Amino acid sequence: MKNCYALLLLLCALVFTSFKGDHEDRARLKAIEKIKQEGFTNSKVMETLFQLTDVTGPRLTGSTGMKKAEQWARRQLEDWGLENAAIEPWGGFGKGWETHKSYVAMSAPYYQQLIAVPKAWTPGTNGLIKAQAVLIRVDSPQDMEKYKGKLRGKIVVYATTNAYELRVNFNADAKRLTDEELQKNTYDTHLDDAGANPNPYIKAPAGRRVNTLRPKLDSFLMDEGALAVLSGGRGIDGTVFTSNGASRAWNAKPVLPEMEMGAEHMDRLIRLLDAGKEVSLEMDMDNTFLTADSIENNVVAEIPGTDLKDEVVLLGAHMDSWHAATGATDNGTGSAVVMEAIRILKATGLKPRRTIRVILWSGEEQGLLGSRAYVKKHYGDKDTRKFKAAYEKVSAYYNLDNGGARSVASLCKAMMK
Ligand SMILES: [Zn+2]
Numbered sequence: 001m002k003n004c005y006a007l008l009l010l011l012c013a014l015v016f017t018s019f020k021g022d023h024e025d026r027a028r029l030k031a032i033e034k035i036k037q038e039g040f041t042n043s044k045v046m047e048t049l050f051q052l053t054d055v056t057g058p059r060l061t062g063s064t065g066m067k068k069a070e071q072w073a074r075r076q077l078e079d080w081g082l083e084n085a086a087i088e089p090w091g092g093f094g095k096g097w098e099t100h101k102s103y104v105a106m107s108a109p110y111y112q113q114l115i116a117v118p119k120a121w122t123p124g125t126n127g128l129i130k131a132q133a134v135l136i137r138v139d140s141p142q143d144m145e146k147y148k149g150k151l152r153g154k155i156v157v158y159a160t161t162n163a164y165e166l167r168v169n170f171n172a173d174a175k176r177l178t179d180e181e182l183q184k185n186t187y188d189t190h191l192d193d194a195g196a197n198p199n200p201y202i203k204a205p206a207g208r209r210v211n212t213l214r215p216k217l218d219s220f221l222m223d224e225g226a227l228a229v230l231s232g233g234r235g236i237d238g239t240v241f242t243s244n245g246a247s248r249a250w251n252a253k254p255v256l257p258e259m260e261m262g263a264e265h266m267d268r269l270i271r272l273l274d275a276g277k278e279v280s281l282e283m284d285m286d287n288t289f290l291t292a293d294s295i296e297n298n299v300v301a302e303i304p305g306t307d308l309k310d311e312v313v314l315l316g317a318h319m320d321s322w323h324a325a326t327g328a329t330d331n332g333t334g335s336a337v338v339m340e341a342i343r344i345l346k347a348t349g350l351k352p353r354r355t356i357r358v359i360l361w362s363g364e365e366q367g368l369l370g371s372r373a374y375v376k377k378h379y380g381d382k383d384t385r386k387f388k389a390a391y392e393k394v395s396a397y398y399n400l401d402n403g404g405a406r407s408v409a410s411l412c413k414a415m416m417k
Contacts, residue, residue: 034348042347045340048076052319052335053326060120060323061296061363061370062096062248069319070297073339073360077301080343082358085301090373093363094248096290097121099323104230104259106133106269108280114269115238116230116261117324119245124287125257131155131227133281135273138213144220152225155281156256157269158217160232218246218255226256228283230269233260242324248366250294257285298370302357303346311354312390314397315341316371318364334400335360354395364401 051072052059059066070087078085099118106112107130118124134154136147221229233240245258261269272279299319305311317334321327342358363369379394380387 031348031350034350035344038344038347039340043340044343045336048339049328049332049336051076053328053332057326058323059319059321059327060098061320061366062093062290063098063323064290065098065323066320066362067297070299070360070362073299073319073335074301077299077339077342077358081346082301082342083304086299087297088300088374089295089297090363090370090377091294091296092373093294093296093366093369094250095121095252095294096292097248097287097323098290099124099285099287101284101286102259103128103282103284104261105282106279107282109272109277112265114230114261114265115240116259116265117233117240117242118285118287119231119242119258119260120323121244121246121248121252121289122255122258122287123289124285125228125283128282128284129155129227130280130282133157133230133269133273133279134226135159135270138217141213141216144217147220148224150224151221154226155283156221156226156229157266157273157279158229158231159266159270215253219253221256222254228285229256229258230266230281230283231258231260232263232266236263238262238264240324242322244366257283257287259283259285296362296370298362298374299360300357301342302355303342303352305355306351306353308353309355311393311395313352313354313356313395314359315356315400316359316361316397317400318362318370319360320362320364320370322365331364331401334402337400338398 052069056069056072057065059069074085074087097120099120102116102118104114104116106114132154133156134147134151135157136143136151137159138144138147231245233242235241240260240262242260245260246252246255269279302312315338317338318331319335321330321332326332338358338360342356345352345356359371359374361368361370361374363373364371375382378388379391
């Protein structure tokens, strides 16, 4: 399937790059044939995805894993014969962070290992800690008062999942679209959710209220001498979506070690603690801050064009992920597809008129930071609207960050208009 995405992307790119000659149509057809041949008979896309995910592992921006992925991707692009393969640094990210070990379990009233992952940019526990669990429900600064003096030496179970409504799901995880729906998705650039399964389990909480409260709660928990925090993560059926639990800024305020837990286990702890049962927890988390510098990188490589080489067609995907898994769908697939697209084109020996450049971004999950830095450096400042000469030479930009869905087809359509 991913072969198809890479091929579609290339066919789209060809519309812009086009080839010179008296019989342009015939040349194009021949080019398309070559691309199809290379994509279908010599695909490397699954090997690329394997290297990015299973082999490299999590690629949180600022972690060793992401740096490894950058080195590997640059080398691989160069090995495929692409030119100007480079790791291009950008600055101002803040501290790096990675986790080397994480474990949490309930040790009383019985032993049960719990599904939870560290929140990024929170500190480790300095070895195994064992403590009584205390449930807190904090929806406003005033709610903190009732826990004053009760948290010293305890592990805090922060009942955030009560903001979610867990419901029984009667929908299949995926559904087959009709021909009409597929047609509509292919040509509609403002996609609706016809193909998606709106998650029936979870009603999103009032996120903003929670966010403004968290820094206050973090300071309170530190001051009260609590040992660590367990909070509820987004996700169901044992899946936990993770994120950051603290700032990566150099002057960030200290916070407690924190893990976020699957909804089912969080709910069990809440039920036990609400019923007045004594719950003991043990937790061991080894997290490291990487403080050498604030520098992160994008990976760039290209096929220089011929007579229109100053004009550039960009293919991009963010290579960074979160730390709890290998980020296959977000966005290993997108990265593998754009790499495969440019590999195919290079392997065919075709000579595009315009330069085709692939860029693998970092810092996307923290706010499109790598791509913003690249644009600012090469193309101009979006705030002042002052653009550099190179900005005018960008013919098209194709971004993939959809986890293997339908946006390539949409991009093709958007380009044809
Ligand atoms: Zn993404």
